[in-house]
Amino acid sequence: MNRVSAAPEAALDAALGDRAQTWRWSADGDRTEDYPSKYSARLDAFGLHRYYAPPEWGGASDDHEVMLRLWRTVARRDLAATVAHGKTYLGTAPVWIAARPEQAAAVADAVLSGAPVGCALSEPEHGADLVNGSVTATAHDGGFRLEGVKWPINNGTRSTHLTVLTRTADASTARSHSMFLIDRAALPPGSWRQLPKVRTHGLRTLDLSGISFSGAQIPASALLGAEGTGIEIALKSLQLTRTMCAAMSLGAAEHALRLVAEPGPRLDEPRGPEVVARCAALLAAAEAATLVGARSVHGLTGELSVTSAVVKSVAPALADRVIGELAELLGPRAWSMDGPGQGAFQKLARDHDVVSVFDGSTPVNRASLIGQFPRLARRLASGEHDGDGLAEAAAIGVPPRRLDRGALSLASRTGCSVLQGLADVAASDPVRADPGLSRQAAGLHATTLRLSSLMSQVRPAPRPPMAAYELAAAYELCFAGAACLHLWSARADLRFVEPLWQDALWVRAALYALSGPLAELLGEPRPDPSPDEQRILGRLSTAILTAAADSGPVTPFGTAL
Amino acid sequence: MTADKLDEIFGDPWDDANPVGYAALLEADERGELPAAAGRLLADYDLGAEFVPAEHGGRFVDMDELTAILRTVWRRDPRLGIAYGHSGSRDGGTGRHLSGLRGLEISESEPALHTVFLPSLLVGPLDTALRTGLANSFDRRLYGATVADIPFVRATIARAYADLLAIDVLAPKAPGAERLAYRMVVEALSSIREVLGARALLRSGPTAIFQKMARDVAAVISVRPRQDPRARPQIRELLRPELTARLAEPELLAVRDRLARRLGDAPVLTSAERDDVDRQLFDTAAARYHDRRLFATTARRIPG
Numbered sequence: 122m123n124r125v126s127a128a129p130e131a132a133l134d135a136a137l138g139d140r141a142q143t144w145r146w147s148a149d150g151d152r153t154e155d156y157p158s159k160y161s162a163r164l165d166a167f168g169l170h171r172y173y174a175p176p177e178w179g180g181a182s183d184d185h186e187v188m189l190r191l192w193r194t195v196a197r198r199d200l201a202a203t204v205a206h207g208k209t210y211l212g213t214a215p216v217w218i219a220a221r222p223e224q225a226a227a228v229a230d231a232v233l234s235g236a237p238v239g240c241a242l243s244e245p246e247h248g249a250d251l252v253n254g255s256v257t258a259t260a261h262d263g264g265f266r267l268e269g270v271k272w273p274i275n276n277g278t279r280s281t282h283l284t285v286l287t288r289t290a291d292a293s294t295a296r297s298h299s300m301f302l303i304d305r306a307a308l309p310p311g312s313w314r315q316l317p318k319v320r321t322h323g324l325r326t327l328d329l330s331g332i333s334f335s336g337a338q339i340p341a342s343a344l345l346g347a348e349g350t351g352i353e354i355a356l357k358s359l360q361l362t363r364t365m366c367a368a369m370s371l372g373a374a375e376h377a378l379r380l381v382a383e384p385g386p387r388l389d390e391p392r393g394p395e396v397v398a399r400c401a402a403l404l405a406a407a408e409a410a411t412l413v414g415a416r417s418v419h420g421l422t423g424e425l426s427v428t429s430a431v432v433k434s435v436a437p438a439l440a441d442r443v444i445g446e447l448a449e450l451l452g453p454r455a456w457s458m459d460g461p462g463q464g465a466f467q468k469l470a471r472d473h474d475v476v477s478v479f480d481g482s483t484p485v486n487r488a489s490l491i492g493q494f495p496r497l498a499r500r501l502a503s504g505e506h507d508g509d510g511l512a513e514a515a516a517i518g519v520p521p522r523r524l525d526r527g528a529l530s531l532a533s534r535t536g537c538s539v540l541q542g543l544a545d546v547a548a549s550d551p552v553r554a555d556p557g558l559s560r561q562a563a564g565l566h567a568t569t570l571r572l573s574s575l576m577s578q579v580r581p582a583p584r585p586p587m588a589a590y591e592l593a594a595a596y597e598l599c600f601a602g603a604a605c606l607h608l609w610s611a612r613a614d615l616r617f618v619e620p621l622w623q624d625a626l627w628v629r630a631a632l633y634a635l636s637g638p639l640a641e642l643l644g645e646p647r648p649d650p651s652p653d654e655q656r657i658l659g660r661l662s663t664a665i666l667t668a669a670a671d672s673g674p675v676t677p678f679g680t681a682l
Numbered sequence: 683m684t685a686d687k688l689d690e691i692f693g694d695p696w697d698d699a700n701p702v703g704y705a706a707l708l709e710a711d712e713r714g715e716l717p718a719a720a721g722r723l724l725a726d727y728d729l730g731a732e733f734v735p736a737e738h739g740g741r742f743v744d745m746d747e748l749t750a751i752l753r754t755v756w757r758r759d760p761r762l763g764i765a766y767g768h769s770g771s772r773d774g775g776t777g778r779h780l781s782g783l784r785g786l787e788i789s790e791s792e793p794a795l796h797t798v799f800l801p802s803l804l805v806g807p808l809d810t811a812l813r814t815g816l817a818n819s820f821d822r823r824l825y826g827a828t829v830a831d832i833p834f835v836r837a838t839i840a841r842a843y844a845d846l847l848a849i850d851v852l853a854p855k856a857p858g859a860e861r862l863a864y865r866m867v868v869e870a871l872s873s874i875r876e877v878l879g880a881r882a883l884l885r886s887g888p889t890a891i892f893q894k895m896a897r898d899v900a901a902v903i904s905v906r907p908r909q910d911p912r913a914r915p916q917i918r919e920l921l922r923p924e925l926t927a928r929l930a931e932p933e934l935l936a937v938r939d940r941l942a943r944r945l946g947d948a949p950v951l952t953s954a955e956r957d958d959v960d961r962q963l964f965d966t967a968a969a970r971y972h973d974r975r976l977f978a979t980t981a982r983r984i985p986g
Contacts, residue, residue, distance in 0.1 A: 243880075246822070246823065247824065248824060248879060248880065249824075249879075250824045250825050252825075253824070253825065253826065273880070293826075319884065319886075320884070320885040320886050321883045321884060321885060322882075322883045322884070322885060322893040322897075323883065390908065392911060441872070445868065448900070448904065449904075449908075451904070452790075452904045452905070452908060453778055453780060453788065453790065453901070453904045453905050454778075455900075455904055456780040456781045456782055456897075456900060456901045456904055457778045457779070457780055457781075458778070458779045458780065458781060459778065459779070464781075467780070467781040468781075471781065474875070474882075474883060475883055477876075478879055478880050478882070478883065479880070482876070482879050482880075483876060484834055484876055484879075488834075583825075584825075584831075584832055584833050584834075585833065585834070586833050586837075586957060587833060587834055587836075587837030587838070587957070587960060588953055588956075588957065590834050637946075640946075641943060641944075641946070644943065644949045644953070646946060646947060646948050647946030648946075
């Protein structure tokens with residue numbers, strides 16, 4: 122009966138210090154749109170940047186579960202500050218995948234000294250359409266010359282190093298681009314120009330800007346990996362970063378939930394407790410999907426083409442739903458500049474609007490999932506899965522095996538073990554021990570079988586029909602449900618020590634909360650909530666309101682304030 | 683029609699040089715100020731006279747005409763609809779500064795928002811948002827074609843258009859109608875946000891008006907008295923027959939299907955029928971956009 126250690130998060134939360142003070146930084150920054158330097162200084166002092174380099178290059182740890190928890194802890198105070206700091210992880214991801222030792226050592230030096238590194242993938246006219254990217258690197262004078270505009274880039278002005286995806290062949294194919302590592306200080310003056318900060322609706326403090334190259338000469342040694350492998354490196358890097366982005370959604374949704382559930386006049390609405398419970402259930406589902414996703418980086422590395430697309434879509438979607446429902450409950454106090462937390466709600470809502478867009482938008486991720494439908498549908502029906510990898514992905518709190526970046530694959534050969542292992546987990550003892558949960562698990566499994574049949578009817582196409590996107594969204598929700606069951610099954614012992622775990626409270630509420638949106642996506646009628654569902658939600662609301670009042674954890678794997 | 687006249691006075695909203703165009707309105711919004719030029723224009727036009735019956739010297743004809751005029755104001759800037767689009771004096775007591783409707787102090791007794799017709803007025807900002815989404819889809823190229831060639835984008839726009847039509851033909855006083863309308867507005871805006879991608883979040887450039895409309899609409903809805911979520915509306919009570927008569931057959935089917943799915947009823951359309959209806963509605967929405975016509979059932983010509 123060991124609780125999951127919250128030591129790293131607690132240490133980081135303590136390092137960030139007084140919440141009232143950091144909120145003043147957040148509010149001021151949102152108004153002045155200045156870079157969150159004070160947050161960055163505290164995060165650097167804590168050593169968060171040391172997690173952005175792998176241990177073999179001197180970094181702190183490659184445990185993605187721990188990093189996810191750390192980011193979440195920052196994100197529940199300020200999403201923009203988290204994205205600004207965490208961007209070095211994306212910027213350097215291509216390096217740890219493809220760099221030669223001397224390149225990796227140089228970047229590790231920069232990262233460990235706290236230098237920000239940016240990643241330049243997007244272009245003004247191409248967005249996520251990487252294959253049609255038009256910035257060129259042409260062989261010249263023993264090196265390459267860069268031409269064109271990369272925009273927008275997070276940390277586009279402040280980063281000392283940039284990983285840049287550029288075209289090195291005319292045809293637009295999977296091998297027409299290469300990745301470069303650019304040391305900004307080494308660029309010849311006059312051959313490049315900084316583009317100004319982009320003014321955005323949320324995340325206003327970010328250094329979101331761009332860079333324009335006009336004949337910028339870089340050495341041949343700047344090439345990362347082999348020429349022509351740029352798209353592959355970018356897609357593999359995105360598998361890691363898309364999975365980790367979900368930390369932002371967990372933080373924002375927890376922040377929103379606490380603002381509403383903490384004692385005060387905000388719950389004067391009669392149905393307030395019910396809304397709080399439903400939102401807590403959705404957040405628990407998002408947390409389960411995200412934790413299993415982050416641990417899949419280690420345990421199910423070869424399946425990340427599926428897992429990352431699922432997690433990057435479902436976590437922001439569930440958090441958007443939480444924030445939307447809570448906003449409706451709050452009324453004008455949600456958007457008030459001096460409402461709950463002196464305007465904290467409206468800020469987190471604006472900031473979170475961006476999460477479903479960056480590092481590959483939800484439609485982009487769903488399209489990549491749809492491309493893998495034939496195998497996913499077959500395997501979902503058969504239920505074959507990687508049992509060992511899945512067990513590792515569900516073993517929350519247990520240090521995972523080192524990440525083997527060589528095992529990253531552009532298309533999962535084994536489908537998605539998390540979802541394919543649903544029948545087994547539904548039949549596991551901890552699930553069967555609770556008849557209500559057992560019934561819900563069987564219901565979810567039956568839904569996935571209907572889903573796999575619908576998915577198998579989608580014909581592969583470069584431009585899939587809308588119906589396929591809805592099936593992808595349904596697949597994501599089923600993944601979240603399956604993740605809940607795996608975590609319950611792995612840690613059902615916590616029911617003796619944690620209020621949210623008693624009588625499978627959180628997992629039962631989460632499965633109920635997922636069933637409505639799932640039915641809507643599958644075009645199935647939705648019955649009114651059953652007495653059992655109402656009873657579960659009633660108990661959960663009591664547990665959440667108590668936890669919020671005590672500043673305790675409001676999610677099954679959450680931490681106290 | 684007077685709405686035509688007001689539109690003509692307002693001029694092309696997409697013209698950056700227009701003092702009452704979106705660029706100028708956004709600048710005022712950034713400063714947290716009400717747009718002065720637009721305010722003067724509406725004062726000269728004497729918008730208040732639209733609420734006064736002819737026998738008392740005003741220009742009020744009927745609710746539909748008044749709605750058309752007010753939507754014209756709300757399409758441009760919801761703040762104008764609140765500051766000028768009401769009959770009495772705007773003394774709402776102590777209010778709040780919200781993240782939307784910047785430059786106004788909003789209280790829950792705000793006179794312009796004290797109407798059950800509010801969902802109908804939100805067709806105005808939703809029209810602007812949808813128009814922004816279509817403009818971006820036709821102007822932007824991705825994956826070797828325009829964004830508007832992507833089936834996902836076409837279906838998403840078709841469904842947002844169907845939602846706009848549904849709100850347009852909704853009977854405002856039917857039980858549960860108002861809350862349903864707000865959910866549809868918010869979800870339609872989310873759909874358009876998906877189509878716009880990162881551009882939905884920019885505060886400059888041709889799509890910047892989207893984030894302002896989304897903020898303003900959220901603020902407006904939040905001020906309305908809370909609706910009972912347990913009221914489960916019946917589709918047959920929700921639609922106004924005199925307005926649904928204006929819908930073409932695929933539009934009516936799409937509206938009924940959208941409402942049924944939202945209410946948790948069995949869908950009206952099969953998957954194949956839905957594909958077909960989505961295609962037809964996208965084509966209609968695109969034609970309205972290219973012909974510079976309103977998306978609502980009146981399909982009135984507008985400047986721009």
